[in-house]
Amino acid sequence: MYKSKSYWLTAFxxxxxxxxxxxxxxxxTQTGKYLENEDSCIVELMKKLSDPYNLHCIxxxxxxIMNNSLFFRSFIEKxxxxxxxxxxxxxxxxQLFPVLNLQTDYDFGDLSHKDHILEYLxxxxxxxxxxxxxxxxxxxxxxxxxxxxxxxNSTNGYIDLSIVRTVARQIQNCPGxxxxxxLGGNPWxxxxxxxxxxxxxxxxxxVRFWTHISLCNKIDFKEVNLIFDIMITFPIKIKxxxxxxxxxxxxxxxxxxxxSEQECNEANEIIKTFNIKNFRFHPIFTKENFYFMKNTVFxxxxxxxxPPVNYRQIFAHQKINTNFFGMLSLNTNGNISVCADSPMIxxxxxxxxxxxxxxELSTNTLWRKIRQGKECTDxxxxxxxxxxxxxxxxxxxxx
Numbered sequence: 001m002y003k004s005k006s007y008w009l010t011a012f013x014x015x016x017x018x019x020x021x022x023x024x025x026x027x028x029t030q031t032g033k034y035l036e037n038e039d040s041c042i043v044e045l046m047k048k049l050s051d052p053y054n055l056h057c058i059x060x061x062x063x064x065i066m067n068n069s070l071f072f073r074s075f076i077e078k079x080x081x082x083x084x085x086x087x088x089x090x091x092x093x094x095q096l097f098p099v100l101n102l103q104t105d106y107d108f109g110d111l112s113h114k115d116h117i118l119e120y121l122x123x124x125x126x127x128x129x130x131x132x133x134x135x136x137x138x139x140x141x142x143x144x145x146x147x148x149x150x151x152x153n154s155t156n157g158y159i160d161l162s163i164v165r166t167v168a169r170q171i172q173n174c175p176g177x178x179x180x181x182x183l184g185g186n187p188w189x190x191x192x193x194x195x196x197x198x199x200x201x202x203x204x205x206x207v208r209f210w211t212h213i214s215l216c217n218k219i220d221f222k223e224v225n226l227i228f229d230i231m232i233t234f235p236i237k238i239k240x241x242x243x244x245x246x247x248x249x250x251x252x253x254x255x256x257x258x259x260s261e262q263e264c265n266e267a268n269e270i271i272k273t274f275n276i277k278n279f280r281f282h283p284i285f286t287k288e289n290f291y292f293m294k295n296t297v298f299x300x301x302x303x304x305x306x307p308p309v310n311y312r313q314i315f316a317h318q319k320i321n322t323n324f325f326g327m328l329s330l331n332t333n334g335n336i337s338v339c340a341d342s343p344m345i346x347x348x349x350x351x352x353x354x355x356x357x358x359x360e361l362s363t364n365t366l367w368r369k370i371r372q373g374k375e376c377t378d379x380x381x382x383x384x385x386x387x388x389x390x391x392x393x394x395x396x397x398x399x
Contacts, residue, residue: 008089009049009060011081013097016314017050018380019043025380026080029314032306033078035071036380042071056095059086098311100318117357121174125181125329126167127340128196131157132185134212136233141284142257143340145391147329148231148282149184149210150340158190159332161199163348167330168199170353176326181229183210201225213254216242228252232270234263243274254279259286264296285394297391304381314383317370321387324366328356338366339390369393 011017011026018025024046026035037043041064048058065072065083075081084093130152136142143150171177180200187209190196200207202225210229213236230252232238246252254276256267264281271279283296316322329337334348336356343365346356360367369388376382 005062006086007060007062007065008084008086008093009045009058009081010084010093010095011049011056011097012079013056013095014311015056015080015097016311016383017046018383019047019050020380021378023380026075027305027309027384028079029308029310031079032308033080034305035074035078035080037071039068039071042068052099055092056081056097057092098315100315114354114358117361118174118354119176120326120357120361121171121328121353122176122326123179123181123328124167124171124177125183125327125340126159126164126200127183127185127329127331128159128164128187128193129157129185129190130332131189134186134214136212138233138257138259138284138286141286142231142233145284145389145394146257146282147181147327147339147390148255148257149186149212151185156333157185158192159196159330159334161192161195163330163334164196164199167348167353171205172203174353177205179206179208181208181210182226186215187211188215197226208253213238213242216246226251230254231257232267233257234259234266238270240274243270243276247274247276252278255282256280257282257284259284259289260292283391285391293391299385301381304384309384317383317385317387319368319370321366321369323387323389325368328353328360341390342366 014028014030016027016029018027022038022040022043024037024043026037026046028034037046045058045060045064048054049056060083072083076083125147127150130150132149132151134151139151142148171180182196182200184190187193188211197207197209206227207225208227208229210231212231212233216228216230228246228251230246232254234257246254256263256270256279258264258267258281267279267281270276281296283293285293313322324338327338328345329340329342330348331337331340335344336346336348336351336353337344338360345359345363345365348356371377371382371385371388376385379385
């Protein structure tokens with residue numbers, strides 16, 4: 001009587017497996033190749049294979065392999081695992097795969113030892129003025145959807161130097177700080193601008209200066225040790241000599257804020273004309289351009305899968321918002337939030353950065369806002385998809 005052979009089915013350590021709603025996804029985090037399946041037999045096998053107690057290795061009989069030969073051929077060809085005859089190995093060929101293991105305590109609400117959380121802060125946005133005479137068409141939408149300039153009718157339109165010195169002194173104790181952004185309104189209007197720049201420059205972090213291109217006419221980009229983030233909105237008139245002076249300084253990043261395909265084409269023409277190397281596009285949702293946003297912001301399946309998403313990114317997507325974690329913003333009144341339009345966390349006048357970080361970790365205004373809406377939690381790709389941005393919060397209900 002013929003006896004069915006037994007095999008070890010293994011998934012390699014670089015393979016991520018997700019089973020959801022009677023479907024399975026097997027994803028190679030090194031190559032971006034993937035397999036999806038709705039066959040109940042395959043889904044059950046993948047559930048067992050992804051069970052941590054099985055260590056990515058389960059027993060599989062010959063009939064199962066033969067009946068699903070096309071799937072297992074693709075599984076092996078895409079570098080996702082192997083099938084080994086039990087007779088050919090003395091021991092179960094277990095796989096040591098990555099496991100999320102939080103060594104820090106922020107996920108559990110215990111912040112009794114708070115000094116170490118200063119290392120989480122890597123970016124500080126300092127809004128030095130809320131005043132601006134520009135009349136950009138979608139001014140409010142820019143700050144609602146991106147961390148950029150913000151115009152307000154405030155009685156206290158300029159940040160006080162004492163606040164600047166206080167926060168500059170505190171970030172010296174932040175080992176992870178890499179960037180300080182100086183923003184407005186129109187930051188050129190601050191009467192003590194040179195002193196503010198002097199306070200922050202020549203430190204271990206980069207200092208970036210955000211300004212609209214229409215406000216840059218008198219800049220000598222080589223005079224100051226800053227990186228200039230230049231905003232371009234449409235419609236706009238570009239002065240040739242200004243662009244040429246800017247790109248020869250090699251200390252710039254141009255941000256194109258676009259609301260339509262036409263504006264994208266205009267931006268591309270500027271990039272081509274002046275041979276601009278450092279630039280980014282920022283699609284803006286105006287409530288009237290949903291299809292433009294759908295085509296430019298929302299990701300297709302192929303865009304989610306490739307370039308490859310590694311396990312570190314997958315784990316990050318499960319616990320933190322990678323767009324905002326580590327970021328704080330300081331407005332002209334000394335109030336601290338994650339972004340200019342997110343809820344206030346604390347005030348630098350009666351609290352310090354440790355208090356602000358601690359409160360953000362416990363109240364979670366943005367740092368740990370992950371994909372939680374039903375349209376995401378029911379999706380096989382939730383852990384591969386990038387963290388929700390302010391634009392996504394504006395255009396999609398995420399729960």
